[in-house]
Amino acid sequence: MAQPEIGKKTNTKVEDQSSLKGTLASVFLLGFFLIITWVGVYFLFLDRF
């Protein structure tokens, strides 16, 4: 009996609609921004005091 489906590769990508990877990336970017600002002024402090 023919099995036409077996071995046939499909390239359809299914995006998970419940994925929050963009949120994860966004909060990381936000966190980095907070840290960079803080460290920037901290070095200004070390330089001045």
Next chain:
Amino acid sequence: MKSVNTIVDRRDGKLVMAHFYVAFIALAIGGLAGLLQTLVRSGKFELPSWTGYYQILTIHGVVLGLVLTTFFIMGFQLALVSKTSGTLTAKQRKTGWIGFWTMTVGTVMAAVMILMNEASVLYTFYAPLQAHALFYIGLTLVVVGSWIDGAALIMAYASWRKANPGKPSPLLTFMAMVNTLMWIVATIGVAATVLFQLLPWSLGLVERVDVLVSRTLFWYFGHPLVYFWLLPAYMAWYAIVPKIIGGKIFSDSLARMSFILFLLFSIPVGFHHQLTEPGIDPAWKFLQVVLTFLVVIPSLMTAFSLFATFEMYGRSKGATGLFGWLKKLPWGDARFVVPFIGMLAFIPAGAGGLVNASHQLNQVVHNTIWVTGHFHLTLATSVVLTFFGISYWLVPHLTGRVLTKAMNKLAIIQGVVWAIGMTFMSGAMHAAGLLGAPRRSSFSTYGGSEQAMEWIPYQVAQAVGGSILFLGIILMLYIFINLAFFAPKGEEEFPVGEVSDAAEKTPMVFENWKLWIGITVLLILFAYTIPFIDMIENAPIGSKGYKFF
């Protein structure tokens, strides 16, 4: 049983609009004062002889920082409760009107004293600067009026709870309750300093005032004041913006939890405004700095929740990739775009706040114009743009009109103009502050000092930004007047977000006010009792009043 209203009752609408009229008159007056300040500080403009920089600065701070905010917030919260918990009863509405008129009379009294140059003490009215007694009485009435407004809200909440036993209150009503309770607990501090210290002193009943105690009581109130401004913006971000974009609230419980954390941690933190203040033990400053950093938690929870709401919506519309969901957001809708600009501004605003609250870093920026730049991002951008975004649908909703396409477009332009103006003004303030430029100071070359010369280009940039912002204020006032009086009749939606189906059930513990107020009081007692005993036991003789105006 009361049900959720589709339209806010007209009688409640009038009460809300009364608050908004005062708020937007304040915007016009305070905005003009702000423009004049930036022009003076550029060094290219001088005020006429009958007024002065510090009088204008007091008008700007009091009218925008205290009047615009309190009136808008109280009006907005009344609208939220009327919409989500049902029309106010006649008694509740009457209480609201008494609150409104008490605040208005107080505002007029304080404003007259400032205009007569009897109270150029800036919006923080620090002793030993001494204003006319009527200024303090006026401000007291504003606070008392806000308590009466708050009582109307609490009564409305209580009647909803009575009619709906065992159920969590509507999210927006709950949020308005948290903000009202925080406001009541916080304003006890400012009421205490005004009634027991500043008023008797300005009336001549006592000769001297304890400056440290008065400043500490002010900042016990002053920091939660910031959150009193911010939480209504968060209400819109958490529970209204999701509806506007067509999405869902990420989690009801997370939103409530973050509001409760703000209630707990926004009050016992006033010392982070007094880090360079002598007379307070550094150990207690350290404790309050730690508590301040705990406020970062609900702020980051909010950021996460908003990103998640936007991403979930975008993906439900077929967005792909890491940031594809951003493209799906309604960039043509002013009700979304204007508060969104406010959200973006909160990122650098929050970063600056972490710097301010860190003891060592505070020494780099303390009393510099960096601080002014900081709260023009928090209050004058994040909060105010969200208030404008709210007005774009709430004002026509209350007046039975609609936001037309033309007005929507103008509103987006308004938001963009504001963002450009603030980038110039606040950016230049931050930069000049790092170079040591002082805040609360009129133009001066400080005897031609080289360092002061470095600040001047930034001061010119502030004037450019201030002028652009004033254009933004004119646009806002034009749109407000249109929406209140001239826009076509119709029905504008009052957007109230629905919770995502995937969210967990809301636990009832959030409504346990005895628990939350109990913890709030304990934290306050812990953070303030011993420092206050120290201050009073080791008090100097106090200061006489000074009037430099």
